[in-house]
Amino acid sequence: MPYTDTDRLGINTIRTLAVDATFAANSGHPGAPMGLAPAAHVLFNKFMTFNPKNPDWVNRDRFVLSNGHGCMLQYALLHLFGYAVTIDDLKHFRQVDSITPGHPEAHDTPGIEVTTGPLGQGFSNAVGLAVAQAHTAATFNKSGFELINNYTYTIFGDGCAMEGIASEAASTAGHLQLGNLIAIYDDNHISIDGDTKCAFTEDVLKRFEAYGWHTQWVKDGDHDLEGIEAAIAAAKKVTDKPSVIKLTTTIGFGSNLQGTGGVHGNPLKADDIKQVKAKFGFDPEKTFVVPQEVYDQYHAHAAEGAAAEQEWNKLFEKYGQEHKELHADLLRRLKKDLPEGWQNHLPVYKPTDAAIASRKLSESVLEAIYEVIPELMSGSADLTGSNNTRWKKAIDFQPPSLGIGNWAGRYMRYGVREHAMAAIMNGMSAYGTIIPAGGTFLNFVSYAAGAVRLSSLSHQRVIYVATHDSIGLGEDGPTHQPIETLAHFRALPNMMVWRPADGNETSAAYYMALTSKGTPSILALTRQNLPQLEGSSLAKAIKGGYVVLEDKEADVTLVSTGSEVSLCLEAVKTLKDQGLKARVVSLPCVEVFDAQDKEYKLSVIPDGVPTLSVEVMSTLGWEKYSHEQFGLNRFGASGPYKEVYAKFEFTPEGIAKRAKLTVDYYKDVKPLRSPVNRAFQQLI
Amino acid sequence: MPYTDTDRLGINTIRTLAVDATFAANSGHPGAPMGLAPAAHVLFNKFMTFNPKNPDWVNRDRFVLSNGHGCMLQYALLHLFGYAVTIDDLKHFRQVDSITPGHPEAHDTPGIEVTTGPLGQGFSNAVGLAVAQAHTAATFNKSGFELINNYTYTIFGDGCAMEGIASEAASTAGHLQLGNLIAIYDDNHISIDGDTKCAFTEDVLKRFEAYGWHTQWVKDGDHDLEGIEAAIAAAKKVTDKPSVIKLTTTIGFGSNLQGTGGVHGNPLKADDIKQVKAKFGFDPEKTFVVPQEVYDQYHAHAAEGAAAEQEWNKLFEKYGQEHKELHADLLRRLKKDLPEGWQNHLPVYKPTDAAIASRKLSESVLEAIYEVIPELMSGSADLTGSNNTRWKKAIDFQPPSLGIGNWAGRYMRYGVREHAMAAIMNGMSAYGTIIPAGGTFLNFVSYAAGAVRLSSLSHQRVIYVATHDSIGLGEDGPTHQPIETLAHFRALPNMMVWRPADGNETSAAYYMALTSKGTPSILALTRQNLPQLEGSSLAKAIKGGYVVLEDKEADVTLVSTGSEVSLCLEAVKTLKDQGLKARVVSLPCVEVFDAQDKEYKLSVIPDGVPTLSVEVMSTLGWEKYSHEQFGLNRFGASGPYKEVYAKFEFTPEGIAKRAKLTVDYYKDVKPLRSPVNRAFQQLI
Ligand SMILES: [Ca+2]
Numbered sequence A, B: 001m002p003y004t005d006t007d008r009l010g011i012n013t014i015r016t017l018a019v020d021a022t023f024a025a026n027s028g029h030p031g032a033p034m035g036l037a038p039a040a041h042v043l044f045n046k047f048m049t050f051n052p053k054n055p056d057w058v059n060r061d062r063f064v065l066s067n068g069h070g071c072m073l074q075y076a077l078l079h080l081f082g083y084a085v086t087i088d089d090l091k092h093f094r095q096v097d098s099i100t101p102g103h104p105e106a107h108d109t110p111g112i113e114v115t116t117g118p119l120g121q122g123f124s125n126a127v128g129l130a131v132a133q134a135h136t137a138a139t140f141n142k143s144g145f146e147l148i149n150n151y152t153y154t155i156f157g158d159g160c161a162m163e164g165i166a167s168e169a170a171s172t173a174g175h176l177q178l179g180n181l182i183a184i185y186d187d188n189h190i191s192i193d194g195d196t197k198c199a200f201t202e203d204v205l206k207r208f209e210a211y212g213w214h215t216q217w218v219k220d221g222d223h224d225l226e227g228i229e230a231a232i233a234a235a236k237k238v239t240d241k242p243s244v245i246k247l248t249t250t251i252g253f254g255s256n257l258q259g260t261g262g263v264h265g266n267p268l269k270a271d272d273i274k275q276v277k278a279k280f281g282f283d284p285e286k287t288f289v290v291p292q293e294v295y296d297q298y299h300a301h302a303a304e305g306a307a308a309e310q311e312w313n314k315l316f317e318k319y320g321q322e323h324k325e326l327h328a329d330l331l332r333r334l335k336k337d338l339p340e341g342w343q344n345h346l347p348v349y350k351p352t353d354a355a356i357a358s359r360k361l362s363e364s365v366l367e368a369i370y371e372v373i374p375e376l377m378s379g380s381a382d383l384t385g386s387n388n389t390r391w392k393k394a395i396d397f398q399p400p401s402l403g404i405g406n407w408a409g410r411y412m413r414y415g416v417r418e419h420a421m422a423a424i425m426n427g428m429s430a431y432g433t434i435i436p437a438g439g440t441f442l443n444f445v446s447y448a449a450g451a452v453r454l455s456s457l458s459h460q461r462v463i464y465v466a467t468h469d470s471i472g473l474g475e476d477g478p479t480h481q482p483i484e485t486l487a488h489f490r491a492l493p494n495m496m497v498w499r500p501a502d503g504n505e506t507s508a509a510y511y512m513a514l515t516s517k518g519t520p521s522i523l524a525l526t527r528q529n530l531p532q533l534e535g536s537s538l539a540k541a542i543k544g545g546y547v548v549l550e551d552k553e554a555d556v557t558l559v560s561t562g563s564e565v566s567l568c569l570e571a572v573k574t575l576k577d578q579g580l581k582a583r584v585v586s587l588p589c590v591e592v593f594d595a596q597d598k599e600y601k602l603s604v605i606p607d608g609v610p611t612l613s614v615e616v617m618s619t620l621g622w623e624k625y626s627h628e629q630f631g632l633n634r635f636g637a638s639g640p641y642k643e644v645y646a647k648f649e650f651t652p653e654g655i656a657k658r659a660k661l662t663v664d665y666y667k668d669v670k671p672l673r674s675p676v677n678r679a680f681q682q683l684i
């Protein structure tokens, strides 16, 4: 069907809504919505299938605006199609507690798939959504039941194209031959510093070709609606490659400042707005105007989407009759519930069991649960043998043509791409049918910090398997030994940082990571062996902190995590020889411990007893749980790990020495309050 | 000259040294050195000019091993050429306190230019070294005096090629047309997960072509010494593009496991070592053998390098006669000294001066000092107008052919590439003639965390201009509002995190950042205006913390930073109305405050007075300086910043309320020690 005046009116409605909302907020980015309105209009109306009344329908087409600062484009579309985004919500763009924040946040706004804005993230999330689609299709589709066949569309700008994370993700997507992924590159020659000529002169399409993508160029993205439609249609026909369409547009199309940096990050001036509206046939004096025929057109497409979902629901019901278990499994996954009784598979350890590195303990958990939790997909950023992330019978998630795996495979080979790994996992989690776990060294989780932050902010159940968690990695040396990393991620809201001390604590970490539906986890795991503790259990450890060794007459409490807990237990013996009694607390996850009631916390770290924390990295933050801190506020050293530990006095003697100094120092303080006793509650 | 048996013997000597050292350490990576020995032999002997007796000679060719795990290659070369790396040092590979750590560290080992190992960093550092070369040449070279014309060479592997940071840096280098940069890509088809086929199937050379690089392929990197030589020679002839040579090699060449992942990260087995040595004509029973003719060949090339330096020294002396000021300037820069009296240019503010955002105050500092500190190069990751990093008369560092700058330009357009920006700055700093400063939002310094860590570890004087430092950025919302960021970087050793409260503190931050020769800085700066404080001065602020408002009868000390200091001063008035006396401390840089003597610290945060910290982000770490903490342990909100501050009670009333609770809570504690009073010293 040829495009009509109604189509052009719809496009200009998006533009004027973006102009009005940014003007009302006196803040925001009108340029991208104005330039992208034609492509968005075509994409959403001619290609995308979705039901605004049920944004959670699993087989909906996914859309990600990677240049999230252009979010008024998306909010306008959501409103026009009839999602629960009202015209008043648009009027409250960028206001406190509105559902139209300055960048799209999946948990605030119905119809937003993933939280974007930090550049490069959305594009990489889209790769994850496409991975999830391919995997979910391979797992659930059966002859006569193509349940899962949605497409993932993303729009990205020059900023995303420059970010390394997007390069990593694009290379991954090309390797994986993700045929249902279609990306539109908004080639408008403008970034915040002005003409992209000043920093970005590469040939983007050639680069994507090098990654193995199908590439096209639409040269007049401002007007050529047929060209846009033809390009997307052609992209859909290429099923063995992801597709990118370079769309040359004019940023701020219609403004007096169109095509310049002036329309990127600032509202249009009042005069300019008037001429824009006049040019587009809108009343210059009116704001937030949506012509009825535009609503009609958009609602008609929404109705098609609702009908499509109804069809799908019927198909799914029939599927339930022929494939009862899979039907139940998919329903369960979508509720984020785990299979009944799964936790009975978690390994349990006795003190007499062998000493084992916690990265190996983690592997044992994966071996024990992978069959019972089919939605678990593991992987590693090229450190599989070191991260111990792969169960023995795992099949790689790979395009079948490579002969080394298939789409139903549950093991991801992310390559040396930590940042994209994290963002791809965010996308996989956001799809709704997968729990992703991905490995790297703890030190290199920092490479992924931008995406890890978004796991937390957008409530994704993502598991970071972070091995080689301290100077205990030994010979690789300071470049690989984390010092600041745990403090960093403990300071990140809605992130569980687990540092288990033995096998039972490792099981507890997985228990909490898997059952916390809206919170990601980092599991900090050792390279070196750890003994199984006398006082540990899953039930205790899932409180985040507990007493490993009690002594009601203790002179000092030693609070510790991971590999240092057993060292503290050794130090108790050294202290005993010096006439001092000590109790030992393991705090594998301070975030979970913080959430316990005060009475419990005070039973673990009681009043009246001086407390020393022991953790072989930055002491920052340990003052919250201890009166004194033993840590490492410097970089580590390269050498056999026992020698490195000894160099920094992380020995029973080194701990005992500091415990004694702590006891002496607090003798005269009355009352000696527990550090968990506070004057007021924090804002959380 | 044709290659002889001595050349092949040299190559095999490098291989056997790598084999012996990793075997002795029972740890390390023999595969890369064995595969790369031919290329390294040709590169170092036929092309590179350097004097092992003076590794600091400014015009030496630079070499960066980006796949730093292959560092035995580099240690072997350094030893053979006669750098201060003995055969005993090789025998102590990966031992505590050796100068041959598990990955190359610039400050440990003479001849190592930059600290590598975290993948992608070295490649990006090399781009920075090449930027510095081009800029330094443009600044100092004069007719008849081509003082600076060195090349920068880097070897990188598949891991580096997959990392996003290297993609960012490669795109930047292509844009900048860095003709003196030559990279060798070790194409050995192996990464830790095995065959690169499992994750990395892109066309790397095509990608580099897309970036604007000159590309070549040497198909037999194991044997084709002439081909390697010809490729490097051809690369040198291309002066308007960086060059990459894809070198197909066999990892672990000579081992029974050559060409497999088995030789990547583990020493060879004893049997295998014997057959390798026999194959190469070495005595299988002897270790760490260097044939005399190999020493002779390498020492002869070292002597050529020493002679070249002598020639250069003569040229430089003559240059001193004709270009006295430039001569003195270069000498001064190489000592890392600043020009006499530069600090007198730093802006000074009175309380009656206008309220100004600290990002604008930072701009004023740059305007005031850029002429007097010519080695200062500023820049931004595509946020120039927001970071305020560009002085008005700045010229961009650009290839002249683009018509938008020149090589002598001192303003870098990094594009939206935060991670590469940081690593490029590390390289620029490592060159020795430049102090780089680069801007982004504080929240996106996290994207660069991997490289920021190496600024600290490798003692680079790099300045991160981190604007929009809190929820005070307002409308952009939680995706852009840092919560965990300051805690992260405060936990990083050898990093100064500055959060100035006004103009004088901003000047102090720059004073310390510029005069600390081996410590990088992050300057956290506001988007919103800040009043000039009554009690601030540069002299006070360079102590990292000081009393802004004293009250000898204070009931409470408020400790704060940045934008919250003036809020605390307002809260003092609110508290006065409630009958409470308060004193206020500004702690713009805790790392610098920590380094003051105890007496001073106790004068700032004294015994006997309960202390409340006030900072509008994670409280993690503030227990070290306060009894109670007021912060934000959750994500922020999108809206006008004053409303966001009010939502979280960051108002004089909100502070006063918590101050009162603090006073009440500590009334009964005797003695009430200052938090800076500790039982023992930390390991730093
Ligand atoms: Ca753009």
Ligand SMILES: [Ca+2]
Pocket: B157, B158, B159, B186, B187, B188, B189, B190, B191
């Ligand atoms: Ca390789």
